[in-house]
Amino acid sequence: MEEGVSIYLVSDSNVDTAENIASIAAAHFDTFIEKIKKYPYVGDKNQIEEIIMEAANDASSIIIHTMVVPELKDYLLKKAQKFGIKIVDVMGPVINAIEDSTGISPHTNLAKNSKEDYLKKIEVIEFAVKYDDGKDAMGILLADVVVIGVSRTSKTPLCMYLAHKYIKAANLPLVPEIEPPQELFEINPKKIFGLTIDPKVLVKIRKERLKSLGLDANAIYASEERVKKEIKYAEGVMKKLGCTVIDVTNKAVEETANVILNVLKGGEIS
16 A cells, blocks of 8 residues: 655745645656645744644645745754654745855745734624624624525625635625614614615526425426515615615626725726
8 A cells, every 4th residue: 555645834924835736746657646635824943843743743744835934944953853753844945046146035924914814804704604694683793795686696705715815705685575783774874785686597496496496396486486586575675875886797706896896995896
């Protein structure tokens, strides 16, 4: 049986670069990666100690790192050498070559900024999940953007996409039988984006959704009469709010998100 290797990816920012290089390199050998352990945003020597001790107990371990902060980078190298762990510095040769050619020292605050960006993104993604589908009206007051519309207009994936752009987005379904929460009428309408869609397209989307769930595609939920009623009601609410309305018929989530981002910057709907 072939012996696999265990790869430990270590970085003081994200580990994407190290992971990509490890995958490409491993593809050139008749072996397999037994496990990959990722350690992004390593910021102190205690973390390095823990990584080294785990790798030291694994006979087939290789550390691939993109550490930039000199003190931590040197400490990782010395500890790996002490325990006889194979270690590869991915960024070092490139950074050294640029430094030698330019005489300029590399910035060491990039790792901190990357970590802050990462934590911010996690925060807004968690916000989108917490305030998805009108779970808590408090999200309407806290959000940067509130997305409203009838069922199956891609409100949830749109909010997740916006979260990756560092925007706190909450969404709320509009249903004729349920009054929208009062909070929706208390915020600036410029923060609200209503999604509308061609009824025939929505009927098709809902029928496919029902089929995927093993349900009757002819249910009232997907009937043309019901869909038209919901859209008419939703557009009435949007008009009352005075919010921006976006027709998402045949629009990809990215396109809708770009419309919202453009409006937030002071632009107009194209």
